Amino acid sequence: MLKILNLEAGYGQLRVLKGISLHVLPGEAVAIIGANGAGKTTLLKTIAGVLRPRSGKIMFNKQDISNEPLEKIVEAGCCLAPEGRHVFSTMTVKENLLLGAYHRQRNGASADIASSLKQVYKLFGILEERANQLAGTLSGGQQQMLAIGRALMSGPKLLMMDEPSLGVAPLLVKSIYQTIANLKREGLTILLVEQNARAALALADRGYVFETGQIVLEGTSRELGDNPEVQRAYLGKEYRRIDE
Amino acid sequence: MNLPQVVQYCFAGVTVGSIYAIVAIGFNIIYNTTGIINFAQGEFLIVGAMLAISFNHFVPLPVAIFLAVVITTIIGGLVEIVFIRQVRNASVLRLVVITIGISILMREAMLHIWDEKVRSLPYFTGTGVSTVTILGAHISPQVLWVLGVSAVIVMGLTPFFRFTLTGRAMRACADDRMAARLCGINDRWMVTLSFMLSAGIGALAGCVISPVTQTQYDMGASLAIKGFTVAILGGLGNSMAAVAAGLMLGLVEAFVMSQFDVAYKEAVSIVILLLILVFRPSGLFGKREIAAMRAL
Numbered sequence: 127m128l129k130i131l132n133l134e135a136g137y138g139q140l141r142v143l144k145g146i147s148l149h150v151l152p153g154e155a156v157a158i159i160g161a162n163g164a165g166k167t168t169l170l171k172t173i174a175g176v177l178r179p180r181s182g183k184i185m186f187n188k189q190d191i192s193n194e195p196l197e198k199i200v201e202a203g204c205c206l207a208p209e210g211r212h213v214f215s216t217m218t219v220k221e222n223l224l225l226g227a228y229h230r231q232r233n234g235a236s237a238d239i240a241s242s243l244k245q246v247y248k249l250f251g252i253l254e255e256r257a258n259q260l261a262g263t264l265s266g267g268q269q270q271m272l273a274i275g276r277a278l279m280s281g282p283k284l285l286m287m288d289e290p291s292l293g294v295a296p297l298l299v300k301s302i303y304q305t306i307a308n309l310k311r312e313g314l315t316i317l318l319v320e321q322n323a324r325a326a327l328a329l330a331d332r333g334y335v336f337e338t339g340q341i342v343l344e345g346t347s348r349e350l351g352d353n354p355e356v357q358r359a360y361l362g363k364e365y366r367r368i369d370e
Numbered sequence: 371m372n373l374p375q376v377v378q379y380c381f382a383g384v385t386v387g388s389i390y391a392i393v394a395i396g397f398n399i400i401y402n403t404t405g406i407i408n409f410a411q412g413e414f415l416i417v418g419a420m421l422a423i424s425f426n427h428f429v430p431l432p433v434a435i436f437l438a439v440v441i442t443t444i445i446g447g448l449v450e451i452v453f454i455r456q457v458r459n460a461s462v463l464r465l466v467v468i469t470i471g472i473s474i475l476m477r478e479a480m481l482h483i484w485d486e487k488v489r490s491l492p493y494f495t496g497t498g499v500s501t502v503t504i505l506g507a508h509i510s511p512q513v514l515w516v517l518g519v520s521a522v523i524v525m526g527l528t529p530f531f532r533f534t535l536t537g538r539a540m541r542a543c544a545d546d547r548m549a550a551r552l553c554g555i556n557d558r559w560m561v562t563l564s565f566m567l568s569a570g571i572g573a574l575a576g577c578v579i580s581p582v583t584q585t586q587y588d589m590g591a592s593l594a595i596k597g598f599t600v601a602i603l604g605g606l607g608n609s610m611a612a613v614a615a616g617l618m619l620g621l622v623e624a625f626v627m628s629q630f631d632v633a634y635k636e637a638v639s640i641v642i643l644l645l646i647l648v649f650r651p652s653g654l655f656g657k658r659e660i661a662a663m664r665a666l
Contacts, residue, residue: 174552200554212549214542225542229554231535280554 215262226279387620393597418573446569605653
């Protein structure tokens with residue numbers, strides 16, 4: 127579904143992604159883990175079209191989207207729930223969700239949108255309860271649900287999520303991850319960036335480990351979870367090993 | 371002062387104030403989508419009025435005004451496409467200076483096209499001397515036109531921004547530009563649209579006030595300063611507060627004029643602007659809550 131070849135991107139003088147190649151198959155959930163500044167967010171932003179690649183190719187459903195404008199990428203079915211949620215805080219929850227379906231509304235698919243809205247409300251009941259409340263008044267976890275819900279409203283084939291657990295209460299992280307697992311079970315393809323490597327690997331089929339803009343490891347979630355280097359650096363198991 | 375006099379000054383104040391409010395709303399629409407102050411806003415009013423005056427030689431008044439509004443709207447869009455869009459990653463200050471340049475350019479162009487003569491549209495109903503008597507005060511029917519049109523503009527914008535897809539998309543751009551883009555909203559088109567909208571309502575306002583205030587090529591600057599004062603007074607970006615602030619400033623000016631020399635009128639509004647900037651920079655109706663939410 128998504129195939130990235132030798133991608134390079136960055137900000138100004140800064141070269142962040144140094145030749146990334148990866149792929150995501152249909153129906154698969156793929157996690158990207160790595161430390162701060164490894165280039166995980168930059169990768170998602172580049173795929174979504176917020177940043178332009180310096181070189182390399184991004185193929186989405188056999189279509190080259192490396193230089194397509196953002197609107198076209200969303201329309202093609204590739205949608206990002208950005209880091210830090212970025213909900214429209216001065217607008218109501220429902221308005222936020224409807225804007226997620228912006229391109230579909232423009233194409234006049236109002237019946238589909240109503241059913242998508244119902245689906246999102248089913249996934250996140252709290253959003254229906256708070257439909258007419260300003261998004262800025264929601265808690266961090268609820269805003270994260272809204273950000274995911276808004277991305278779902280675009281009717282994506284590939285849902286990209288950037289740090290869905292960041293700044294969210296632990297109890298809600300669990301429920302958000304359960305919902306993501308449900309979405310996966312329903313057949314949605316997911317590309318997930320997380321610092322919370324444990325949660326990400328528990329959900330994903332496969333994973334890539336980023337270090338300073340390069341992929342240093344890849345494999346199935348189990349392989350990565352068993353890898354001592356990953357355990358030490360990202361799963362915080364160092365101390366237990368010393369104890370043993 | 372007796373009652374009819376008070377009513378008279380009230381009407382004068384509210385009329386001027388509603389025009390200030392409309393200029394301020396023009397500022398706000400563009401400020402919200404771009405974060406810049408468009409100092410060419412006053413020129414849009416004058417271009418609109420001048421076009422209508424010229425068209426009125428050939429076609430009836432309503433048609434002339436309609437054409438003027440449409441053409442000014444297009445000019446607003448072109449201004450954005452030609453001057454603002456080309457500047458990549460520009461700082462707010464650079465863009466603001468560009469809008470000042472645009473205002474000078476438009477003013478000089480108008481001087482060449484319409485020379486320095488003072489012109490005006492005919493009164494929409496009646497003539498310059500016809501009056502309506504309200505509570506003992508004599509009011510020109512044009513004043514009622516100004517009030518009516520201002521009210522329609524303000525009341526039309528609210529549902530536009532709340533319920534239409536395009537209006538919501540414009541608010542989304544104002545709220546969080548990146549998130550709006552991720553929703554597939556073409557933010558550059560929204561900026562163009564905000565210039566068109568501001569220019570359009572500016573032109574309409576310019577036409578309605580033309581019979582009362584007359585129209586001359588260089589009147590835009592003073593209107594822009596008043597509109598800017600009102601926009602700051604209400605709190606930048608908040609159109610409903612701009613209406614309240616506009617009416618307030620208009621009334622204050624009218625009653626200052628009734629008690630002191632006319633010359634003090636300008637001084638009063640500038641003093642108010644300075645006081646607000648020093649003591650309440652977020653505006654009288656400062657949207658601190660929303661500002662705090664944005665910071666989250």
